[in-house]
Amino acid sequence: MPPVLALDGVTKTFPGVRALSEVSLNLYPGEVTALVGENGAGKSTVVKILTGIYQPDGGTIRVDGAAARFPTAQDAAAAGITAIHQETVLFDELSVAENIFLGHAPRGRFGLIDTARMMSAARDILHGIGAEIDPSVRLRDLGIANKHLVAIARALSIDARVVIMDEPTAALSHKEIEELYELVEKLKGQGKAILFISHKFDEIFRIADRYTVFRDGQFVGAGRIAEVSEGDLVKMMVGRPVDQIFPSRSHQAGDEVLQVVGYCHPTEFDDIGFTLRKGEILGFYGLVGAGRSEFMQALFGITEPSKGVTKIDGKVRVIRSPADAVANGIVYVPEDRGKQGAITALPIFQNVTLPSLSRLSRAGFLRLAEEFRLARDYTGRLDLRAASLDTPVGNLSGGNQQKVVIAKWLATQPKIIILDEPTKGIDIGSKAAVHDFMAELAAQGLAVIMVSSEIPEVLGMSDRVIVMREGRIAAELSGAGMTPETLVRHAAGISEVRR
Amino acid sequence: MIKRLATTREAMLLAAIVVLIALISTRFGDFATPRNLANVFNDTAPLILLAIGQMIVILTKCIDLSVAATLALTGMVVAMLNTAAPGVPVAVILLIAVALGAALGAVNGFFVWKLSIPPIVVTLGTMTIFRGIIFLISDGAWVNAHEMSAAFKGFPRHVILGLPMLGWIAILAVVLFHVVTTRTPLGRAFFAVGGNPHASVYTGIDVGRTQFWAYVISGALAGLTGYLWVARYAVAYVDIAGGFELDVVAACVIGGVSIAGGSGSVIGALLGALFLGVIKNALPVINISPFWQLAISGSAIIIAIALNARASRVKGRVILKRAEHAA
């Protein structure tokens, strides 16, 4: 069967970067093609070219064998290509129906939007994907999962032949993911070609028919998923065989450094309590939206808990702001590096020294030489790669940005470090470096809290694991109790039956 | 639709205006007569016209501080045109006023769209430039009533069904732009661009171009109002409607238009303008010096944004089941 959509020799360059060089990609009707590659492999660039956001510098795009161009997003839609994007690209202030039909609403008299027809069409599409949502409500009144369904409905509102799904399961719960798989099967049955972009191998092997691998903006290989092994795909992705090996650690926990008692919040979490020892790595596992980050941010003084006591080295400490937290030796490496972690426009050295300025300065006056010394010291320990310490952090790769954020906090000489999804969106090479470094920190006596949604990471790194579900602690596991099955069971709430 | 309206800010504001009028008329019975209310509406018409344009600009995450200067420049140009060529019919004058206003709005829009200059900088700049141009073309002189033709002056004052033309034009504009903002693709694009510019690109909406059209509409309305203003008050000079842009922004903010973009309505802008108009017209009636006007509209802006912020406070993701039921 000929491909419905074919990219051949497509190239895209940005100032200083060649994002894609002569890649090809074929999508077949009624089949799911998984696009696989590390971050920076060029997957998002391909999506943006296919949806008319970017224009390729070279190569051809063929739809049903005929050359095509997509100067705007609307042209791509007209060619029957639609995408469910990674971030929700919806509008809070518009109604559900308007969100679904923005840009191609049915028109009535005088060219005005035919509201009644739009509502009924929206209802039909939503019904078709099994979503019971009133199309007249404003989007802002919906929860995250429903918003995602609206995004899918929007993608299906044009008579699409090609559906692109860019990491569609990243923000979904277990149950919602299953529903998404059903939807994918349904679309396949309707003969649509599906491009499925994902980091999760289990997912790829479960629903994809074909794969295409990119590495550093280049085409590496393609074929049928049934004829490839997981190890082969990884090899193609990274260009070398890598098994995920976690550093071996000899766990020698020291004195208790942190005790959290009865942390509550009106809407986010309830009755969180635990202890943490020096040299220990405590994992926090849970589904997305279980309240882990929300609790960590309360511990760090960003949000105010309604109740709760923090004891550090046995003494009660009141933490009302991040500044208080840092002063008490608690630091937080957030999940959202670009927004919360680093000040990307400022140079590396200023990012590293930012929380340590009062210690480095004399009577409030900056001392540049001291700043550079500190920055050199800590970035060196983390094996940072950068042109100079004066380079803006935004110019670095994700992995190196994460190293800057960690260096920033280590320079404050903390007692407790909280790492929220520390390896999310980082290439495999940097991941191992971050893992090694975490182990080293623990060995040096630092108490580490690691929030992670990746089961191998949680099990590979943690001494103990706390599982959260719906804002509460569902279980605390250690030793032999830490298995993938127990984590998933507690996170999903299946364990309640057992008691 | 009706259910949705009843709980909105528009309904609250409408109630506030009714209460305000009722309070005033308990002590000054003449205030609430249909004739006086028509007067108040007519008097507020320029503010309504400009507030509609401003609302659309603010929807797209921009601001237009040059509206009053656009009004004054257009007013001066048509007044001078009328002096030089009294025979030009009012229809042509109206056309010229709208076109010139739209052109001045396009200047703002061009800088915002093509050069990505922050809207506040652009319109602060054009505000002074437009005023300066009035001085250049008029040499600082006034165009007075006796220099204007009767037809020129008469048009906005022509009374139909108890309401002067000026008021009718405001009503027309409200209806027209209510339809434009709720029922046309461009209207929806205004909301989309301000609500989520990033997503707009993915939807095939050109953010800059949409903002450009918002400025053109705001300019066209200001140009139209420029003629109406000059004809109604029968005078044109450099400083007419000086500082009026603040009242316009105030009307929008009071009408619940979110300064962060993406949220607001023509009806809200209308009610915001009426709220200020009622206060302005009530001051002399209840014997308060007109010098209070500025401080009152300033306070109204501050109170309104505080209320807006409270209403639109981001609802966090509710994780706890218990809290979900409580909320």
Place this chain on the structure above:
Amino acid sequence: MTTTERHIPDRLTTPLARVLKSWETLLLAVAVAIFIVNSLASPYFLNAWNLSDATFNFTEKGMIALAMALLIVAGEIDLSVASIIALASTAMGAAAQVGAGPAALVLIGLGVGLACGAFNAVLVTVMGLPSIVVTIGTMSLFRGISYIVLGDGVYGGYPAGFDYFGQGYVVWVLSFEFVLFLILAVIYAIVLHKTNFGRAVYAIGNNATGALFSGIRVNRVKFILFLLTGLMSGLAAVCLTSRLGSTRPSIGVGMELEVVTMVVLGGVNILGGSGSIPGVVIAAFVMGLVTFGLGLLNVPGIVMSIFIGALLIGVIALPRLWSMMRRG
């Protein structure tokens, strides 16, 4: 990149190269050019006393611009500064009517400025409202209070000795205002460029959330910046009132525009995150020299405002137009 020894250099460009390529250097060249053109265009320009008079064109605005620069670098703005001047001047005028002396008047002027700044600060930092609308509101409110107090009246009769702040000279042609401006410029330059506080201002302007997550007390810094802007407006009110010798509610109207223009011309990014005090100081001189030069050529004030408006847009538009045309 060699993997054996990975040494990251501190800097790639030398400080000198940076200075030469900077906006400030370009601006300084413009200032010098204007100076030369002016001295060729008018025989009255190159006269110490005339030049000294010219400094009054920018000293009061310049004082406010110093604080405004910090505020804009931090990603906020205060459009109420000219109205703070009106309110502070009205308060001083009222106090002068009941016999307050110069020292008391100065304290009242500064105090009202601080209070107005604190009012803005509370609305922005405590209540979390956007500064641009808040200060459009207080712009009406502060001047509105002046109108309520004064109506179409005027306060005069300031006590002897009060005239020093706007009309006195420290030594030879160097006026009190000019010397005060220079001293303040040095202080602000040190605060922004050499202290922890200044670094926090840059961090907040680039990414307020990131700054908060880095342990910076963001709201406290912003609060202080609004206080400083209010204080500088109060100080400008003292100087301006003393110079004019009278107070009307319309005093200093439209001055916020010139202050913002000065800051933007000085190379401060209106969206926050970058800018320098030397740039703002040079911009103050440029604007003062231009106004003075045009004044010598008998160009009326309102036409000069066209020039200022064009300057405000032009300094941002021209570099962008230039790069657009080069890209083709």
